[in-house]
Amino acid sequence: MAKESLPRLTQAQIRELATEQSFERGELYYRQGAIFNAMRQGLELRADCQGSTIYHVQAKLNQQGLESSRCTCPYDWGGLCKHQVALLLTYIHDPQQFQVIPPMSELLAAHSREDLVALIGRMIQRHPELLYLVELSAPHPANQPMEMSTYRRKAQQALRREDPEEIAEGLQGLMEAAKHLLERGDWLNAGALYHLLLEELTVSYDYEMFEIDYDGDVACITQDAIAGLNQCLSKAQDLDAQVRRDWLTALFEAELKDLELGGIDFAAGASEALLAWATDEDWEWLEPQIRDAIAKHDRWAKEQLVNLLAQRQQQSGRGQAASDLIHELGTPEQRAFLLVEEGKFEDAIAIAEESFSHLPGLVTQFADALLKANRSDLALQWISQQQTQNPRYGYKDWLSQFHRTHGHPELALTMDYEEFQAHPSFPRYLELRKFAQSLGAWDELHSKIIQQLEQSKQTSLLIDIAVEEGEGDRAWQLLRSDPRSQFTRAEVVAKAIEATHPQDAIALYNQLANRFIEQRNRGAYQSAASYLKRVKALHEATQTQEDWRSTIQQIRTKYARLPALQDELNRAGL
Known part of the structure; x- marks a missing residue:
């Protein structure tokens, strides 16, 4: 048998796909042997990972490396989670851990028809929710109505779950079933399934679900259902009038739910689908419903509904009718802007x-x-x-921009300075400096600003200005004059004085490191280690390595009972 050619995946690739913290923790998981039940089927990897609980991890490879990956953990801070990192590192360094499973076609080829029927029966007995897949696979004439009650029960069952990821996962099978029907040309039943999903989601998705649907997992299913229904409508030249009305009504109801929730893109694409596929006959019953909804809403929601009707008029070549409609039904804002x-x-x-x-x-x-x-x-x-x-x-920003573009830059500068006096900030300072320099008025204005900030004791802002303008010594003097700023500006000053006052910079970095150690958590220990790395580098640059050895020994001795800190110090090479 020819040796199987597998994609080459490197540790460097994995590191690029994860945050530094996730990679380091995933590497530790790998070294501790947290990956078990590892298997590979073709280019797909699956395993369990022992973390705070057991998580299920999957990855799919391609010839470039990693194509996709999933984990059942709640990680959502970008890139691969530590469990995914551990899985992939195991694949790179210990591929023999993965049990190789033949492709499904090979696994099932040796079974008789009776064996397969019995096997499927046992699977459904253990997992009754899979029954709908068997029903879907049953021979059925394309574009002849299917019984949808099983699918509706499946959707309702999924929507009763409490976790949005589990809800989305439970509905994803139905979405795939609808996609399968559409791919084989059965747009009638695909549309019926998309319609069913959209109906159930619109009924179930309320403020409570919105508050837990942090990543939009469930809302994205709704958007996919709308996109699918849009595709089916594009194929539906001979669609039964009542079915067509039901589909369009579901789109409109989803749009209303989105407006009710404040416009969260729950029903993204619904209004576009209505405009694209509703016929003149459809609009005869649809427009009264929209007008009735307009009467029940105000402000933003009302504006969106009026826009929908106006777009319909414009789409039909009736521009004046669209304007008349806005004057009749529109919000004050819509009417005012149209009058302009x-x-x-x-x-x-x-x-x-x-x-x-x-x-x-x-x-x-x-x-x-x-x-x-x-x-x-x-x-x-x-x-x-x-x-x-x-x-x-505060309309002075608008007025300033107006005077800049209409030939009165000196007046604009005066307004910018007044705004800075009222609301001093570092970004405003930089913008004011840039503008004043372009007018040759910066030197005089700079002195006035510094004097004003000193009188109002804006020490933190003065420190930022001094550092940005290369005055590290002044920044250090300001920091020492105001103990409060040492909690927010110590790091920026330490960086600014490394070359001129290395011992003072060392003291500031040590102070920051101690402050983070006292927070007693892994992330804080990592920050402390990063500051101590700067301390070590400065001691080396100033030929005071003995002082460094004393410092790190004191820290290790004092916090000997903090293994997580000791681990982070080791990782940092300290």
Whole structure:
């Protein structure tokens, strides 16, 4: 038998796919032998990993290395989790641990029909939820209605689970079944299954589920069902009128649920599908439902529904009807912005003053709309009035940008400086410096800013400025003058004075390391080790290695009963 050619996977590749912390912990798991029940079937790896509990890990390889991987642990901080790292390191270094399983076709080829029937029967007896797969595989004429009650029970059963990942996993089999039907040209039953899923998800997905669906696992199933139903509608030239109405109704109900939840993209693609596939006859019953929903909603949700009707009118070549509809049913914002487009500026401003002058985001958007309509005079007048009436909303940034682009940079600089005085921050400082330098006004303004910050005791900001401008000594003096800033700026100052005051930098890094050690957790120990590595490097640079040996020995002795800390110090080469 020819030797099987397997993809080459390297430790460097795995390291690139994981965070440093996940890789190090996964490497430790591998060394401790946490991987067991390892098996390989073709290019797929599966195993159990002993962590805080037993997790099930899978990986699929390709000729470039790793194609995909999964783990049942709750890790969600980017890249591979430590259990996946342990699995892949085991594959690289101890491939003999993996029991090689022949392809499924080979495993089953030797069985008789009776044996296979008995085997499937035993599997269903142990896992009754697999029955729907057998039903799906039964011969059935394409595009002849199937009985969907089993699939509905399966969906409802999955949606009664409490964990969103388990819900999504339970529904994924139904999604795959629908995809299989669609691939074999049975768009009628594929659409029925997508429709069923969308109905059940729309009913079940409420605020409580939204709050636990952190990663959108369940919401993504809804989006996939909508995309599938969209595909089926594209094939459905001869679809029964009632079935068509049911499918479109499910899309609309999903859109309403999304609006109810605040627009979380639960029903992404639903409105587009309605616009793409609803016929004139469909809109005769659909439009009254949308109008009824418009009457029950306000603000953002109402705006989305009005837009849906307006898009339908525009799609049908009735632009004026779309405008009339917005004037009739639209929110004040929609009507005001449309009036600007129509050149009816006084009417637009009257609505804006009455309806959304208390909403700063809309205020500036409305001003931008006036600018786009070539009415810069009205835009400036509008924002200036709002700044006077509601100064706490801070429209000076908009006014500054306006004066920059309309030939009054000195006035813009004055406004930027006033805003910095009111709300000093490092990003504002950098932006102000850049603008003032372009006008040749920085030297004088710089002195005023530093004086103001010193008077108001903005030590942390002064330290950031000193470090950024290469004044490490001044940053060190400022840090010593204000003990409070040592909790937030010690690291940045230590880096700035490594070359000029290495012993002071060493003291700061030691202080930071001790502070993190006292937090008593693995992540804090890793941070402490990183600071101690800087201490070691500085001692080496200043030829004071004996002091370093004394320091690290004291730490190891003092915290001898903290094995996790000792482990991190070892990992850091300390």
